[in-house]
Amino acid sequence: MRFGTASKFALSATLALLAFFLPWQASLVLFLCVVILEIFSDTYKPISAPAHKAFLRFLAYLVSLGLFMVFINGLLIEGDDDACIILGLSFYPDGLAFGLNVACRLMLLSSAILLFFVSTPIKIFADLLGYFGLPQKIISIILLTTFYLEQLPARIRQIFWSQEARGAPIKGNFILRIRSFFSILSPLVLSSLVESVNRGMALELRGFRGQVPPSRPRDVRDFRLAYLILSTSFVLLLWQVWK
Amino acid sequence: MSISLKGVSFSYQPGNPILRDINVDIQRGECVLILGRNGAGKSTLLKLLNGILKPTAGEVLVNGRNTASTPTSDLAAHIAVTFQNPGDQIFASSVRKEILFGPTNLKRQNAELLTDKALTTFGLGSKASRHPYDLLPAERKLLTIASAVATDAPFLAFDEPSAGLSHYERESFTNAFEELKTAGRTFIVVTHDLDFFITLATRVYIISSGGIGYAGSADDVLSQRETLRKLGVRIPLSERLLGMLE
Amino acid sequence: MEIRLDGFSFQYVSSQPTVVSEVSVAVASGACCAILGPTGAGKTTLLLAISGALGAQHSSGTGRGEISVGPHVFRPMPDKVLFPQVGLCLQEPQIMISGLRDTVYDEIKFSLENISVDPELHEEQIVSVMERLGIQHLRDRKPFTLSGGELQRLTLATLLVVQPPVLLLDEPGNSLDDDALSRLVRILRQLRGRTTVLFSDNQPDLAILAADSILIMEDGEVISFGDKKSFLKNLGEFKSSLPVRKWQDVIRVLSRSSSLRAKRVKKRFGLA
Ligand SMILES: Nc1ncnc2c1ncn2[C@@H]1O[C@H](COP(=O)(O)OP(=O)(O)OP(=O)(O)O)[C@@H](O)[C@H]1O
Ligand SMILES: [Mg+2]
Numbered sequence: 214m215r216f217g218t219a220s221k222f223a224l225s226a227t228l229a230l231l232a233f234f235l236p237w238q239a240s241l242v243l244f245l246c247v248v249i250l251e252i253f254s255d256t257y258k259p260i261s262a263p264a265h266k267a268f269l270r271f272l273a274y275l276v277s278l279g280l281f282m283v284f285i286n287g288l289l290i291e292g293d294d295d296a297c298i299i300l301g302l303s304f305y306p307d308g309l310a311f312g313l314n315v316a317c318r319l320m321l322l323s324s325a326i327l328l329f330f331v332s333t334p335i336k337i338f339a340d341l342l343g344y345f346g347l348p349q350k351i352i353s354i355i356l357l358t359t360f361y362l363e364q365l366p367a368r369i370r371q372i373f374w375s376q377e378a379r380g381a382p383i384k385g386n387f388i389l390r391i392r393s394f395f396s397i398l399s400p401l402v403l404s405s406l407v408e409s410v411n412r413g414m415a416l417e418l419r420g421f422r423g424q425v426p427p428s429r430p431r432d433v434r435d436f437r438l439a440y441l442i443l444s445t446s447f448v449l450l451l452w453q454v455w456k
Numbered sequence: 457m458s459i460s461l462k463g464v465s466f467s468y469q470p471g472n473p474i475l476r477d478i479n480v481d482i483q484r485g486e487c488v489l490i491l492g493r494n495g496a497g498k499s500t501l502l503k504l505l506n507g508i509l510k511p512t513a514g515e516v517l518v519n520g521r522n523t524a525s526t527p528t529s530d531l532a533a534h535i536a537v538t539f540q541n542p543g544d545q546i547f548a549s550s551v552r553k554e555i556l557f558g559p560t561n562l563k564r565q566n567a568e569l570l571t572d573k574a575l576t577t578f579g580l581g582s583k584a585s586r587h588p589y590d591l592l593p594a595e596r597k598l599l600t601i602a603s604a605v606a607t608d609a610p611f612l613a614f615d616e617p618s619a620g621l622s623h624y625e626r627e628s629f630t631n632a633f634e635e636l637k638t639a640g641r642t643f644i645v646v647t648h649d650l651d652f653f654i655t656l657a658t659r660v661y662i663i664s665s666g667g668i669g670y671a672g673s674a675d676d677v678l679s680q681r682e683t684l685r686k687l688g689v690r691i692p693l694s695e696r697l698l699g700m701l702e
Numbered sequence: 703m704e705i706r707l708d709g710f711s712f713q714y715v716s717s718q719p720t721v722v723s724e725v726s727v728a729v730a731s732g733a734c735c736a737i738l739g740p741t742g743a744g745k746t747t748l749l750l751a752i753s754g755a756l757g758a759q760h761s762s763g764t765g766r767g768e769i770s771v772g773p774h775v776f777r778p779m780p781d782k783v784l785f786p787q788v789g790l791c792l793q794e795p796q797i798m799i800s801g802l803r804d805t806v807y808d809e810i811k812f813s814l815e816n817i818s819v820d821p822e823l824h825e826e827q828i829v830s831v832m833e834r835l836g837i838q839h840l841r842d843r844k845p846f847t848l849s850g851g852e853l854q855r856l857t858l859a860t861l862l863v864v865q866p867p868v869l870l871l872d873e874p875g876n877s878l879d880d881d882a883l884s885r886l887v888r889i890l891r892q893l894r895g896r897t898t899v900l901f902s903d904n905q906p907d908l909a910i911l912a913a914d915s916i917l918i919m920e921d922g923e924v925i926s927f928g929d930k931k932s933f934l935k936n937l938g939e940f941k942s943s944l945p946v947r948k949w950q951d952v953i954r955v956l957s958r959s960s961s962l963r964a965k966r967v968k969k970r971f972g973l974a
Contacts, residue, residue, distance in 0.1 A: 367846075372545075375546075379562070381561045400549050403549070404589065412801070415792055415798045415800075418783055420864075421800065468847070493880075494879045494882055499850065592742060622741045622904035622905075624943075691880070693910065701955045701959060
């Protein structure tokens with residue numbers, strides 16, 4: 214079964230929400246679920262190979278950050294219980310538990326949010342925001358900003374090509390790459406500005422006044438499901454707080 | 457001194473080749489035109505020449521260097537390529553700096569001199585300190601060409617250098633071209649403007665369905681009307697009428 | 703819709719020379735007018751002014767005179783974009799791509815969405831525009847990976863699809879191949895009588911094929927304005943600003959020849 218964008222969003226939001234009140238064991242399991250969803254499910258299929266790569270890289274970063282947190286907290290936060298010695302370092306059980314708690318929640322929270330964005334083209338997300346009632350002007354600003362962000366790496370690559378094609382040995386030379394990156398920064402900003410003014414005019418010339426019509430009609434069943442998921446998790450949350 | 461393409465193929469996506477088994481040899485002192493329909497792969501071919509794109513099969517040799525294994529920055533001393541859209545390649549904050557970038561990086565002894573020369577040759581002298589974004593589209597096009605010429609590379613490859621240029625710029629362009637040709641520079645020009653370049657050209661290749669649909673000397677090509685028409689090459693209306701009436 | 707300019711002048715910055723000065727021309731409703739001239743003649747500024755983009759963008763510039771579009775008179779020019787009454791295709795095609803849509807088809811549809819007709823009803827219209835410009839095979843491609851000529855065709859499509867009563871094209875022939883150019887000529891001819899078209903160019907071919915009247919500009923001033931016949935008769939006067947040498951040869955041959963072919967050509971260009 215394939216979820217629609219809205220229910221997909223609701224599911225991700227629920228997962229992220231759960232991170233706030235589940236014990237770390239459950240968070241860890243859900244975190245693994247997120248990874249499995251990203252890799253195997255149809256609903257959360259990443260939009261492109263680079264997106265998938267970026268997601269995996271982010272996961273690796275999250276996990277190492279998590280381990281680091283457990284490590285540091287275990288070392289530094291003393292509790293009532295005695296320390297256990299591992300590899301000549303003394304770890305406190307309370308510190309370890311606290312570290313695990315924070316790390317697992319953080320891992321679940323960020324991966325759940327990222328899961329949604331890795332598998333949703335920004336335009337579909339904009340549609341969703343529109344259905345939820347966000348003003349069209351704001352949506353168009355979000356869209357245009359992401360458009361420039363999307364274009365930026367391509368533009369930088371083009372300038373690097375252009376510099377290489379005129380004798381600057383950029384490839385494989387890290388220092389030079391960094392240096393020429395800084396040297397193109399201001400022209401890059403300027404050219405982006407000029408281009409955004411021009412493109413703004415071109416958009417106006419095509420009748421665009423900031424309203425972004427959704428690229429596909431709203432799927433009612435998907436929305437019902439989304440509201441169901443969201444309200445269930447809300448009820449769960451209330452129950453948890455009340456308890 | 458030569459550029460040779462040996463059995464070159466290229467595709468942007470696997471399974472959808474844009475160019476197939478292209479064999480071309482370009483000797484020093486030539487002026488080679490590359491013609492063909494929109495989307496034939498002309499701009500792609502130019503990007504293969506200086507290693508910005510690498511062939512998926514076959515090899516491109518620039519003065520004996522294989523582009524697959526030579527960094528583009530090393531090839532830059534031998535070949536300068538301009539893009540179809542000037543906005544894709546201009547990055548400096550002034551016209552002069554833009555032109556100076558190439559010769560400085562290539563450690564040309566007379567970088568300043570080369571720059572000044574290119575500025576005057578292409579009529580940009582009075583705009584040297586302007587920001588490239590203040591220029592008109594036609595002037596930006598000239599700026600990319602001037603930047604290529606100033607690198608002092610023996611091979612110059614231009615992507616539609618005359619698009620958007622008006623009568624004036626064309627005249628100074630022709631003069632510059634002749635002068636550079638006499639100085640021994642080699643040209644590879646992608647164009648739809650056969651009328652303008654045919655008098656400067658020595659050889660013509662027409663790309664069609666991914667291969668070389670026609671190769672011949674520039675002197676004969678205008679008489680091959682039927683072939684030109686079939687391969688989708690634009691023949692100027694005046695030329696066509698003259699041919700028809702005579 | 704008729705387009706009329708009355709003593710229209712414009713300068714971007716008051717300290718700099720005027721880029722368009724004292725232009726007075728009228729293009730009848732449904733006619734096609736070519737604006738020819740070298741770089742910097744003021745062609746683009748003129749088109750921007752009529753479209754309303756100039757008034758909307760450069761409030762710091764100063765204009766004089768008046769521009770009328772159909773029944774509406776603007777002094778000195780419209781201060782907001784007149785889309786969808788007036789459609790302008792800018793000279794650099796990559797600027798016209800919105801970046802808000804992922805495929806060629808959706809990019810064309812985007813123009814329709816903006817005039818709030820139900821775009822789903824217009825599939826036929828979009829497909830027909832793509833076919834007329836020969837880009838139907840590019841339907842699902844990303845606009846930013848197109849070749850130069852393919853991009854130029856796409857930008858023409860994004861405007862033609864809304865069928866504005868006034869169509870302004872800035873150097874539409876750039877980077878088009880033979881096929882695309884003949885398609886453009888065919889389209890311009892089909893629009894005759896229904897759409898008022900103004901297009902700029904720096905060489906005379908497209909104008910001779912598709913325009914009714916020809917406006918020649920240099921340094922912001924009108925050098926000549928008249929029908930095609932008078933343009934072809936007085937070619938010599940424009941040889942400093944336009945590449946007309948070959949055309950002079952054609953006219954010379956035509957005037958000497960009395961063959962059937964020559965007669966047909968003369969008739970075609972209104973020289974009989
Ligand atoms: N990045 C890309 N990804 C996929 N396809 C591409 C990409 N760049 C170009 N193409 C396609 O490859 C083909 C050749 O493109 P190329 O730019 O070489 O054409 P061209 O001969 O220069 O055409 P034109 O006369 O229009 O400039 C075109 O069909 C184009 O759409
Ligand atoms: Mg090209």
